[in-house]
Amino acid sequence: MTLPTGRRVPLVIDTDTASDDCFALLLALLDPRADLRAITIAQGNVSFDQQVHNAFLTLEVAGRVGEVPVHLGEREALAGGWIGAEDVHGDGVGGQRRTNDAQADPEHAVDALLRLTREAPGELSIVAIGPLTNLARAVERDAGFAGRVRELIVMGGSLDGVGNITPAAEYNIYADPEAAAAVVGAGFPLLRFITWSPVTLRDAIFDAGRVEQIRALGTGLSDFFVRANQAPFDFDTSHGVGGSTHPDTLSVLAAFDPRIVREERPFALGVVLEGERRGATDFEMADDASAANCTAVTVADGERLFATMLGILAGED
Template sequence: MTDAQPSRIPLVVDTDTASDDCFALLLALRDPRADLRAITMVQGNVGFDQQVHNAFLTLEVAGRLGDVPVHLGARESLAGGWVGAEDVHGDGVGGQRRTNDAAPDPEPAVDALLRLSRAHEGELRIVAIGPLTNLAHAIDRDPGFAARVRELVIMGGSLDGVGNVTPHAEYNIYADVEAAAAVLGAPFPRVRLVTWSPLTLRDAVFDATRVARIDALGTAMSDFFVRANRAPFDFDVAHGVGGSTHPDTLSVLTAIDPAVVLEERAVEVDVVRAGERRGATDVRDATAASSLTAVTRADGERLYAAMLGILAGER
């Protein structure tokens, strides 16, 4: 599938930085096709301050410290509270510590999203790889926000009703159900869903052989990857997955390299907001023209090759 793109793509990554989020950031920071304009932080995987630490550590490892601002966003879901995933990620980076004392940009995340949507109207791509709280706040603040964004890629939900935090719900949707409903109902010109099941479980898994090949690279970035990946790798394997899962990295690659998407289909999505299925995404084929598509098949080898190239320092 093809899509006309500028030589460098204005990009924002909205993230709850831990493990695969960090690797997605490495791709956004190091791939020459991406012009990463901001990192916006949202409540999610691990404690908020730890997420901020992880973002600056990733910038340090990528050699991009000081080049890309980090903006702080929502520390709680729209309904209040925070649902962490530290049982999966640990601290998100395998105990690694940054040596820099860089501070976040004083501009709040929502303000940055609105400003960049105006500065790059019709060009900006946003990759949302955490709960959708910041985007929901931006929509509420400025009803014109969604229409100014060229494409929104969301890592979230499942096509077949299989969850990873409850039997029915994927974590990013479950962690702020109300925000997910608001964002999926907003008039973005194009939204792509990169889902947990079956897509990630089939096309975005790095098994032990792949991780060993990364380890053998012996670069600072590959060492960072292996240590940060250890906790989720062990968790996933213990729960019957054949390796670590990398839907966040796939989401960034989807925004900058459409050839990684082998199949997608137009859909409509209802976010279940009550009952034991709260956080589930009920997906059905669109009955009319829809700006929302779900990636149904991705090129896992292309994803791995892209990550391998970044970690080897080839880009």
């Protein structure tokens, strides 16, 4: 992958803000390589209003309130309804409350996505770390949208068929599989996936020792992380995972740090819409790149991910 040279990478993050989504936002807000242009919020992990609160709390912790607009998007999946993950995340921030009274931008998230890509065609990287409802609505509204996006990085799916909400399905895809199918078929010039399994479960785990290193930093940022991370850490470890999982942070880092990706391959991807495997992702290795509709990271640098976040939470540039 070739990144723009001599400047920060312009980003939009589409999020269902809770726990690791917050840490991914911190990375984009505080890493000097990233130029976060907007935050768009879609239905997902926790209640929509709680997600909005969590986004503004994260901006506050980062010292960036009023600098990056927050746009509110779709509150239900394309087929209707909402599937939350509050059993994993709690409220997504460990009971922490924001003190700012900042308000969301009145422009709807889908309108913002369309406008931003029209203003800077071929320049923006979008990182989608929640269900893909906002992106699917943008594709539905404007057939040219996908072609104006420099790259779309999606945290979602599973390369080996291991799910985290059903045996076969990963949460972000399962929460709106119709949206995922629409995005996969939209023709984005560069569509990249960071999956739950095996990549997250192998390369994006912060075990108890790593969490203690973060706690020992003793900064406001590290305190925020430890509290917001406690619920998913407890959930993951109680289900046999060796620590808290951080695929959202990995996805954002991949947008501006090519060295985080050790191996990436082309795939033909199909999203299952019916039956017991609804929400599953069928990744088929594509020997011929012309048969692929996406790429997926197959090996990431977990040590680099942790070191980067440790520096961010320590307050280092």
